[in-house]
Amino acid sequence: MGSEEKQNMAQSGSLTSDALEVDDVLANTEEWSPVETKLVVWSFAIAIIALIVGLIVVPTSVLH
Amino acid sequence: MEIELSIHHDGRNWVATDGDISIAAVTLDKLDRMVENELKSRGRLKSGIQTRVRMSFDIYTIPQWIRQYSQHYFNRVVVFEG
Amino acid sequence: MTTQDRKWYSGMLLQEDWWAVWLGVGFFLLGLLSIAGVDVLGWITYPRKWVFSLPAGATAKKIVTWQHAFYPLGGKYSLTAKGFYKSLGPIGGILLTYVVFTITTSIGAYFMRWDLKKYIAGWSIIFFLTYLTWFVGHHAFFSASVIDLRKSHFPPMFTMSLGGGASFILALIVGLSIGNFFKPLAKFLSTAAKPEWFIKTAIVFLGVKVGYLPIKAAATSQKLGHAVAGLTFDLFVAGAAATIVAYMVFWPGVYLIARKLFKLPRATAAVLGSGISICGVSAAVATGGAVRAKPVVSIMVSSLVVVWAVIELLVLPSFFTHVWPGTADPLVAGSAMGMSVKTDGADAAAGELLDEFMRTKVETETNGQVVWPAGVITTSAVMTKVWIDMFIGLWAFILAMVWVYKIDKRQGERVPFSEVWHRFPKFVIGYFLAWFIYLGIFFGPGHAGAADGMALLKSAKVGAVHVEKGMRKLFFMLTFMSLGIITDFTKLKQAQFGKMVWVYFVSLFFFIIPVAMLVAYLFHHGMVIPTLATAG
Numbered sequence: 001m002g003s004e005e006k007q008n009m010a011q012s013g014s015l016t017s018d019a020l021e022v023d024d025v026l027a028n029t030e031e032w033s034p035v036e037t038k039l040v041v042w043s044f045a046i047a048i049i050a051l052i053v054g055l056i057v058v059p060t061s062v063l064h
Numbered sequence: 065m066e067i068e069l070s071i072h073h074d075g076r077n078w079v080a081t082d083g084d085i086s087i088a089a090v091t092l093d094k095l096d097r098m099v100e101n102e103l104k105s106r107g108r109l110k111s112g113i114q115t116r117v118r119m120s121f122d123i124y125t126i127p128q129w130i131r132q133y134s135q136h137y138f139n140r141v142v143v144f145e146g
Numbered sequence: 147m148t149t150q151d152r153k154w155y156s157g158m159l160l161q162e163d164w165w166a167v168w169l170g171v172g173f174f175l176l177g178l179l180s181i182a183g184v185d186v187l188g189w190i191t192y193p194r195k196w197v198f199s200l201p202a203g204a205t206a207k208k209i210v211t212w213q214h215a216f217y218p219l220g221g222k223y224s225l226t227a228k229g230f231y232k233s234l235g236p237i238g239g240i241l242l243t244y245v246v247f248t249i250t251t252s253i254g255a256y257f258m259r260w261d262l263k264k265y266i267a268g269w270s271i272i273f274f275l276t277y278l279t280w281f282v283g284h285h286a287f288f289s290a291s292v293i294d295l296r297k298s299h300f301p302p303m304f305t306m307s308l309g310g311g312a313s314f315i316l317a318l319i320v321g322l323s324i325g326n327f328f329k330p331l332a333k334f335l336s337t338a339a340k341p342e343w344f345i346k347t348a349i350v351f352l353g354v355k356v357g358y359l360p361i362k363a364a365a366t367s368q369k370l371g372h373a374v375a376g377l378t379f380d381l382f383v384a385g386a387a388a389t390i391v392a393y394m395v396f397w398p399g400v401y402l403i404a405r406k407l408f409k410l411p412r413a414t415a416a417v418l419g420s421g422i423s424i425c426g427v428s429a430a431v432a433t434g435g436a437v438r439a440k441p442v443v444s445i446m447v448s449s450l451v452v453v454w455a456v457i458e459l460l461v462l463p464s465f466f467t468h469v470w471p472g473t474a475d476p477l478v479a480g481s482a483m484g485m486s487v488k489t490d491g492a493d494a495a496a497g498e499l500l501d502e503f504m505r506t507k508v509e510t511e512t513n514g515q516v517v518w519p520a521g522v523i524t525t526s527a528v529m530t531k532v533w534i535d536m537f538i539g540l541w542a543f544i545l546a547m548v549w550v551y552k553i554d555k556r557q558g559e560r561v562p563f564s565e566v567w568h569r570f571p572k573f574v575i576g577y578f579l580a581w582f583i584y585l586g587i588f589f590g591p592g593h594a595g596a597a598d599g600m601a602l603l604k605s606a607k608v609g610a611v612h613v614e615k616g617m618r619k620l621f622f623m624l625t626f627m628s629l630g631i632i633t634d635f636t637k638l639k640q641a642q643f644g645k646m647v648w649v650y651f652v653s654l655f656f657f658i659i660p661v662a663m664l665v666a667y668l669f670h671h672g673m674v675i676p677t678l679a680t681a682g
């Protein structure tokens with residue numbers, strides 16, 4: 001990008017949601033893959049561990 | 065060895081540039097391969113030497129009203145074997 | 147000048163985030179000078195509740211006549227220049243406030259390469275409109291509580307009892323009217339309507355407030371000072387735990403809803419997962435980058451986030467005050483607010499509104515026997531948000547590794563660790579710095595509120611009040627106004643968003659808000675705000 005163009009971009013940005021091809025944001029859904037299952041399960045697992053540790057450690061939790 | 069490129073998206077393509085080269089591709093995968101070929105053809109990749117190409121996102125791609133919330137999209141590194 | 151984050155210090159002069167630090171810390175440091183007897187910030191001009199004329203028998207105590215509706219704070223709090231600041235009067239004070247903030251924010255606008263003429267014109271309109279709204283919103287009919295009326299010896303009359311919340315709501319309504327019915331004006335003002343910049347600056351000022359709370363409480367009793375200092379730490383610890391738990395439930399939950407129920411593509415689901423979960427626009431951008439989505443995905447999600455965030459801001463403070471948990475668990479409400487309202491601006495604004503509503507309600511319910519210090523509930527709402535702002539950088543880094551190394555594997559691609567720093571919200575540095583320095587003053591030379599430290603604490607109070615009360619409230623008002631200006635509700639009707647609008651609606655009201663309330667309850671239920679009225 002040239003410097004003059006950048007000055008313009010500083011005001012607005014070169015992309016706007018009105019001026020874009022947005023089809024593939026909502027379409028072309030991929031098949032669910034096992035990696036996603038892992039990601040979701042691990043996230044929930046971390047939440048449960050953090051919940052248990054938090055409830056024990058945080059002095060104002062309902063356990064205290 | 066390290067090469068710095070700037071990367072942005074023009075609405076259709078990812079564009080990697082450093083003033084000297086400017087390469088556009090629909091996917092990052094294709095972009096990487098085209099960058100690799102371009103750098104090779106210009107002799108900027110030395111054989112037997114690993115080259116890290118660092119692509120820093122040009123945040124001016126993002127509209128100004130959004131930039132106040134978050135100022136960083138991504139920086140990526142692609143390693144090419146010479 | 148570069149537009150990319152290549153070095154750790156990139157963007158220090160180019161980004162709103164950093165400019166919130168420079169402005170916030172700059173004024174905080176100037177405020178600290180009051181310890182040395184130099185009060186340079188007493189010009190900041192603040193509103194009072196007012197009426198056109200006092201009824202017979204009333205005294206101008208909590209409620210004054212309209213000519214005195216504004217006053218430079220130094221005229222009341224300064225120890226060294228009270229006469230000077232008083233002599234400025236309301237008009238002089240407002241003009242000086244305008245001049246100082248026009249100059250300082252314009253310096254930021256200049257370095258951020260904004261159109262300076264457009265910025266100053268827009269800023270001037272927003273500034274004076276904000277003060278006008280502040281004036282109207284402080285009319286006793288909107289703002290005065292039964293207690294205020296009694297203290298000023300007013301005869302019983304009906305008022306809306308909204309406290310300072312009336313002005314915030316009014317600022318939002320004025321802003322939304324401009325944003326939705328006067329769109330050319332909204333477009334003209336957009337260069338200066340920067341809710342996120344204003345709120346990040348206000349959050350640095352809030353850091354002064356959090357550090358100053360124990361100092362203020364110590365004026366009632368040393369024990370109370372300790373209790374308040376302990377409470378702020380409890381909020382800090384509970385906020386961290388609640389944030390991690392909530393986010394790690396929110397993100398996969400919304401991801402599942404988006405992927406399984408609404409059949410959205412992976413990258414869109416991931417960005418929505420972060421955007422709807424907690425952090426709003428900043429998370430949508432961070433996650434979009436992390437999963438290497440085309441920027442359009444983040445831009446579209448962001449456009450939705452800001453509209454939904456304002457809807458939450460309109461609904462949740464009243465809901466939490468009057469339906470559940472009410473004044474029985476104000477910090478559960480504050481923390482739940484922080485976890486459910488997207489964007490720092492809307493969250494801090496909602497927290498501040500909740501603070502006003504809850505304090506007025508408890509004071510009225512208990513007939514003035516319980517008086518909570520201002521800002522504790524706001525702090526609880528902002529604390530969870532600050533944690534999540536920091537956590538999203540780490541989460542985006544983890545997502546980037548999962549995406550780049552497992553899901554969308556690309557030959558030779560690496561994720562640099564420096565990403566964590568580039569996504570780190572810099573304004574929280576100012577927030578913690580201000581908090582810990584005032585806390586250090588309280589426990590150090592202030593001798594934790596003991597008699598021999600009180601003289602120093604009294605002088606520290608002067609600078610702190612100008613920043614945490616005057617400047618913080620002004621920047622909150624500016625946030626409400628500019629949030630309204632940039633919010634266009636017709637966006638929700640635009641066909642291109644399609645089912646994303648519905649993913650957002652279902653996730654927010656049937657998943658995010660209930661889970662946030664539950665998690666906030668689990669970690670904050672044991673917290674009690676000490677009362678200023680009955681202690682000592």
